[in-house]
Amino acid sequence: MAKRKSIIKIKPRKYKVGDIVKVDFIVIHPMETGMRKDKKTGKIKPMHYINEVKFYFNDELFTTVLPWETVSTNPYFSINMKVTGPGVIKVVYKDNMGEVNEKTKKVKPKG
Amino acid sequence: MRRRSFLKGLSAVPALALLGNVQLLAEAKKAKPKSKNAISFKKALEVVTGGKGAKESDKVQLIVPEIAENGAVVPVKVNVDVPIEKVKSIHILTTKNSNARAADVFLTPRNGKAYFATRIKLSGTQNVVAVAVLKDGSAIMASKPVKVTIGGCG
The missing domain is CATH 2.60.40.2470 (SoxY domain)
Structure with missing residues (x-):
């Protein structure tokens, strides 16, 4: 299982309980469409894309994103979330080659 | 005789080339990959x-x-x-x-x-x-x- 770089950002940085915040998730991934040729070898690069991203808050699934290969390289997904208290956001992402990775981020509302 | 066959040969070359081109084109069309997930x-x-x-x-x-x-x-x-x-x-x-x-x-x-x-x-x-x-x-x-x-x- 290759380890991929990913990042979760919460915007704005300061938030309170009850606020609706943006959760941005970015992952470094080639998102190959299966239609491009490798310039060196002339062979078609196999399709390789993320096909499932699940957002959990305190182990409760709240959003499922099913991207297709149409999504750009190094995909970026942004959704809204209502902060109900402190906890952990966990993002689990899978690609069509069976890679499964996850990333977590703590939620610390102030006030 | 020789001249005739030579000419014939000449005329055959572009024809062959054309055929080849057509084949190549057809192959190129085939080779253009379609996404596995293709959907209109x-x-x-x-x-x-x-x-x-x-x-x-x-x-x-x-x-x-x-x-x-x-x-x-x-x-x-x-x-x-x-x-x-x-x-x-x-x-x-x-x-x-x-x-x-x-x-x-x-x-x-x-x-x-x-x-x-x-x-x-x-x-x-x-x-x-x-x-x-x-x-x-x-x-x-x-x-x-x-x-x-x-x-x-x-």
């Missing part, structure tokens, strides 16, 4: 809305650039002005990409607001369509054209 826009819309079709509505706000210099990275933002309890999912579609679907997002009340943003690839100038499917089964959509100067898909 019409079908994708049917799949997304369950065959009911979607109504155009102002409640779906789709924010895309009018002109995208690079088709490989086109930012797309969708806001749906409907209470989150009534929204089931948001779908982003394109009209001319070989796979018309870009992303399907399934929301729950914890989201607070129906919003989704991502970046997609566009193969050429076409429309980007955002469809919001509501809990009661109806679907609303918004569509906007994007002019692409350099394609990004294949």
Whole structure:
């Protein structure tokens, strides 16, 4: 299982309980469409894309994103979330080659 | 005699070359790969809305650039002005990409607001369509054209 770089950002940085915040998730991934040729070898690069991203808050699934290969390289997904208290956001992402990775981020509302 | 055969030979060369060209062209057409997930826009819309079709509505706000210099990275933002309890999912579609679907997002009340943003690839100038499917089964959509100067898909 290759380890991929990913990042979760919460915007704005300061938030309170009850606020609706943006959760941005970015992952470094080639998102190959299966239609491009490798310039060196002339062979078609196999399709390789993320096909499932699940957002959990305190182990409760709240959003499922099913991207297709149409999504750009190094995909970026942004959704809204209502902060109900402190906890952990966990993002689990899978690609069509069976890679499964996850990333977590703590939620610390102030006030 | 020799001259004749020579001439014949000459005339045969371009003919052969032509044939070769035609074959090459045919091969090139075949070789142009089709995405495994290829689906037309019409079908994708049917799949997304369950065959009911979607109504155009102002409640779906789709924010895309009018002109995208690079088709490989086109930012797309969708806001749906409907209470989150009534929204089931948001779908982003394109009209001319070989796979018309870009992303399907399934929301729950914890989201607070129906919003989704991502970046997609566009193969050429076409429309980007955002469809919001509501809990009661109806679907609303918004569509906007994007002019692409350099394609990004294949």
